[in-house]
Amino acid sequence: MSGLSAPPTVETAVEARSLSKSYGDVPVLEDVSFGVRRGTVFALLGGNGAGKTTTINILTTLIKADGGTATVAGYDVAARPHKVRGEISLTGQFAAVDNRLTGRENLRLIGDLRHVADPAGTAASLLRRFGLEEAADRVASTFSGGMRRRLDIAMGLIGSPAVIFLDEPTSGFDPAARNEMWRTIRTLAEGGTTVFLTTQHLDEADELADDIAVLHQGRIVARGTAAELKKLVPGGLIELAFGDDETRDAAATVLGTSSAPARHEGARLTIATDGSAAQVARVFAALEDARIEPTEFSQKVATLDDVFLKLTGVEGGDDR
Amino acid sequence: MTAIRHTLYLTWRQVRNFLRQPWFVGLSLAQPILYLLLFGALFKKVVEIPGFATDSYITFLTPGIVVMSAMFAGGWSGMGVIDDLDRGVMDRLLVAPTSRGAIMLGRVTPQVLTILIQTGIIVGLALLVGGHFAGGWGGAAVLIVVSALLSIGVASLSNGVALLLRKEESVIAAVNMGLLPLLFLSSAFLQQNLAPRWIQDIATYNPANWAIQAGRTSLMTGPGSSGVLSHTLYLLVFAVVCTWLATRAFHSYQRSV
Numbered sequence: 085m086s087g088l089s090a091p092p093t094v095e096t097a098v099e100a101r102s103l104s105k106s107y108g109d110v111p112v113l114e115d116v117s118f119g120v121r122r123g124t125v126f127a128l129l130g131g132n133g134a135g136k137t138t139t140i141n142i143l144t145t146l147i148k149a150d151g152g153t154a155t156v157a158g159y160d161v162a163a164r165p166h167k168v169r170g171e172i173s174l175t176g177q178f179a180a181v182d183n184r185l186t187g188r189e190n191l192r193l194i195g196d197l198r199h200v201a202d203p204a205g206t207a208a209s210l211l212r213r214f215g216l217e218e219a220a221d222r223v224a225s226t227f228s229g230g231m232r233r234r235l236d237i238a239m240g241l242i243g244s245p246a247v248i249f250l251d252e253p254t255s256g257f258d259p260a261a262r263n264e265m266w267r268t269i270r271t272l273a274e275g276g277t278t279v280f281l282t283t284q285h286l287d288e289a290d291e292l293a294d295d296i297a298v299l300h301q302g303r304i305v306a307r308g309t310a311a312e313l314k315k316l317v318p319g320g321l322i323e324l325a326f327g328d329d330e331t332r333d334a335a336a337t338v339l340g341t342s343s344a345p346a347r348h349e350g351a352r353l354t355i356a357t358d359g360s361a362a363q364v365a366r367v368f369a370a371l372e373d374a375r376i377e378p379t380e381f382s383q384k385v386a387t388l389d390d391v392f393l394k395l396t397g398v399e400g401g402d403d404r
Numbered sequence: 405m406t407a408i409r410h411t412l413y414l415t416w417r418q419v420r421n422f423l424r425q426p427w428f429v430g431l432s433l434a435q436p437i438l439y440l441l442l443f444g445a446l447f448k449k450v451v452e453i454p455g456f457a458t459d460s461y462i463t464f465l466t467p468g469i470v471v472m473s474a475m476f477a478g479g480w481s482g483m484g485v486i487d488d489l490d491r492g493v494m495d496r497l498l499v500a501p502t503s504r505g506a507i508m509l510g511r512v513t514p515q516v517l518t519i520l521i522q523t524g525i526i527v528g529l530a531l532l533v534g535g536h537f538a539g540g541w542g543g544a545a546v547l548i549v550v551s552a553l554l555s556i557g558v559a560s561l562s563n564g565v566a567l568l569l570r571k572e573e574s575v576i577a578a579v580n581m582g583l584l585p586l587l588f589l590s591s592a593f594l595q596q597n598l599a600p601r602w603i604q605d606i607a608t609y610n611p612a613n614w615a616i617q618a619g620r621t622s623l624m625t626g627p628g629s630s631g632v633l634s635h636t637l638y639l640l641v642f643a644v645v646c647t648w649l650a651t652r653a654f655h656s657y658q659r660s661v
Binding site: 144146147148172173174176179180182183184185193194199 | 410413414417421425491496498499500658
């Protein structure tokens, strides 16, 4: 349908073109397209039932799309699934570990199946890296939830896959565990691995992702960086308070020429910016030039929540 | 060759899994002992029916119990698949560059270990309580081979059912509905020519009966007896076809995750 037919390049780790999938008469994905640049973190953001897991299942060769094409690491997922499997790993929503194997044995098994050069050494170094050395030779059924999840992630790193798929990697985590996972994901990305994650948490996408696609009811409703998405809603408001109304008016006059529309409220002035530090700095520079000193300053930055709500209309929006 | 290596890795996983459930190991080994002694006592006088070829029911029953235990051990194999599906372990294996055939074989070949141990225990106990097996070690070896082939075939079907239906209840129902009739439509408990004609007819096409006939003949008279080779070959075909069918079930699973 879309005229996009350029061949995949090595710079594109994942490319989806007009993917569609239905279960029976129920469409789950419709015309889903996006690209993931190599070595970046990509977040597919959406609520329950948006189609995130279905998208991941198609990209990881677990299921076939009804329409559209997708490539991962340059290979078509439908035509060359075995090649794709050699380049990826999938860590699903549940810690997929074998309860009756030890931590070490779980890692060994995947290392063996992926033909890594030194499965035992790989297992040992991953156990060390994920703080599982002490528990290494206990069966996984004795592990705590956090340990199982760490083991799960470690299993996904074996064989250094080019693209790592993480389906809701922090769902059900407490804040400490979530931060730990975020650190792990950032480390992966710094090492050059492409990370494809799904999340329903806007702060997570904001925190981790270079690029975000918002999936809602099986459709991509927005794509871009966190900053680009935030521009979709009025945001970056700054509020200044002044000693009296005259000072405020003087400030309004000064800023009226150098900045976006402002709003008056008592001795306060609210100014819409693009949220960038540069623009905020310009506001203060202009005030300083005019020798006007605000008594208070506060800032309200648009969050991805605002974007999500506006795009998906989940809370009072009119988008769909 | 990759597929063979993968099969070995996954077989080893299953074997370890099995050995780490001491209660399960204990029960699955004790159960056939119970059957041998209970059925043996219950039907003791069956050998007095005119035309019965042996005078020791324990001797007659032993291969039947071995095959029955092997078949049921295979039948429950699908429960492990359900467990792997629920935990996401199956998806991880499917997403790894592993052949589907190896994933299936790695699940069914560990049956051989169970059968080896079970057969040793059952035959050993039968000898203690008065069984006599003229077929000797060779006869026992054939019994193990045919039981293993039957078990691999049944385990594959069970795994296929698990992949298609994805519920423990379905596997339990399939095992009970499918395997019990196979057992009663065989010569496990009663000499074939003493059963009603229609049961004899069905038994001709019953893989469980192939295993029992081949196993019993070779255990009682020797591996070279007539019918042993042909029945063993039928079972080999049965095992291969079932494994192939079950591997096909992955495609169906992957269409409908």
